[in-house]
Amino acid sequence: MSNSIxxxxxxxxxxxSHGKAVGAVVDGxxxxxxxxxxxxxxxxxxxxxGTSSVTTxxxxxxxxxxxxxxxxxxxDGTPIAGVIYNKNQHSKDYSMFKNTPxxxxxxxxxxxxxxxxxxxxxxxxxGRVTIGHVIGGAxxxxxxxxxxxxxxxxxxxxxxIKAEPQDFNVIKENIEKNPVRCADLNAAEKMEExxxxxxQEGDSVGGIVETxxxxxxxxxxxxxxxxxxGDLARILMNIGAVKGVEIGLGFDIANHxxxxxxxxxxxxxxxxxxxxxxxGGIIGGMSNGMPIISRIAVKPTPSISKCQNSIDLETMExxxxxxxxxxxxxxxxxxxxxxxxxxxxxxADHMIRSGFIHPTDLKH
Numbered sequence: 001m002s003n004s005i006x007x008x009x010x011x012x013x014x015x016x017s018h019g020k021a022v023g024a025v026v027d028g029x030x031x032x033x034x035x036x037x038x039x040x041x042x043x044x045x046x047x048x049x050g051t052s053s054v055t056t057x058x059x060x061x062x063x064x065x066x067x068x069x070x071x072x073x074x075x076d077g078t079p080i081a082g083v084i085y086n087k088n089q090h091s092k093d094y095s096m097f098k099n100t101p102x103x104x105x106x107x108x109x110x111x112x113x114x115x116x117x118x119x120x121x122x123x124x125x126x127g128r129v130t131i132g133h134v135i136g137g138a139x140x141x142x143x144x145x146x147x148x149x150x151x152x153x154x155x156x157x158x159x160x161i162k163a164e165p166q167d168f169n170v171i172k173e174n175i176e177k178n179p180v181r182c183a184d185l186n187a188a189e190k191m192e193e194x195x196x197x198x199x200q201e202g203d204s205v206g207g208i209v210e211t212x213x214x215x216x217x218x219x220x221x222x223x224x225x226x227x228x229x230g231d232l233a234r235i236l237m238n239i240g241a242v243k244g245v246e247i248g249l250g251f252d253i254a255n256h257x258x259x260x261x262x263x264x265x266x267x268x269x270x271x272x273x274x275x276x277x278x279x280g281g282i283i284g285g286m287s288n289g290m291p292i293i294s295r296i297a298v299k300p301t302p303s304i305s306k307c308q309n310s311i312d313l314e315t316m317e318x319x320x321x322x323x324x325x326x327x328x329x330x331x332x333x334x335x336x337x338x339x340x341x342x343x344x345x346x347x348a349d350h351m352i353r354s355g356f357i358h359p360t361d362l363k364h
Contacts, residue, residue, distance in 0.1 A: 013132025137341020
């Protein structure tokens with residue numbers, strides 16, 4: 001089982017939804033980065049449950065404890081371990097799924113591959129393990145900030161409701177103004193109504209989350225098997241609820257001719273830029289200095305209270321199930337910070353690999 005990602009800046013996550021704790025070990029962060037538990041907590045607060053009517057009512061403080069890697073307010077170059085103890089599990093809600101895989105969950109795959117499967121809350125396959133992504137991403141974002149790189153994720157679609165494009169600074173300002181984390185405030189209101197309607201029906205809804213990284217230098221990425229867009233697609237696709245990844249125009253390129261979408265070069269204020277950014281800031285697997293733009297398709301939460309068909313693996317008979325417990329009617333709002341974190345982890349890794357950040361000491 002693979003639980004780590006990254007080459008120079010490496011994240012290893014651990015824990016399960018209803019286990020004692022979840023967390024991450026971050027290895028490869030250079031020394032002398034100013035870092036505190038508050039820096040990480042600020043990011044974790046964006047994904048913790050029970051914060052609004054559009055999220056699961058499970059109440060977890062998600063307070064991080066830093067076990068190592070920080071000395072006198074700065075990183076010391078050793079592994080940074082962060083842990084969060086689970087305190088509000090309702091494992092009794094899951095006893096009926098011991099031999100009955102839930103539709104569109106990972107249960108069946110875990111049962112067939114490993115046999116010994118912690119089915120409580122989805123175990124290691126739960127979205128709760130993305131706490132590890134966010135711990136690693138918080139550190140990566142702080143590291144990238146030393147090079148003036150900013151990353152923001154926002155919801156651009158819920159169901160069939162689409163947001164109008166917004167300027168980067170407007171996105172930063174507006175996403176904190178609504179629980180959906182959508183920068184188009186008019187669309188956000190309609191999205192919230194749709195999510196709550198699906199919740200009332202015992203159903204769920206999916207959507208699209210866009211991530212934008214600005215200030216990324218030219219030349220990140222290895223142009224064959226470790227392309228920057230390839231590494232971004234890999235980590236974003238590794239978020240459990242994600243079923244599709246786009247960079248730049250993505251699948252929409254199929255609707256255009258080359259003359260319509262080629263990003264033509266220009267000199268602007270003495271710098272090389274492109275007139276358009278249909279490639280999403282990555283050409284030939286390498287960053288070109290333009291904003292890096294990705295989008296992920298997030299499936300509707302598979303845990304719904306409507307009656308569904310499944311099977312009993314012990315009796316090998318068909319079975320009807322109703323999933324009880326506390327679940328998000330839409331995963332998108334809480335996935336935004338996970339997408340941000342995942343993007344930051346890849347960019348921090350490539351910044352070190354390409355020599356833009358010193359691998360051992362930020363003072364160099």
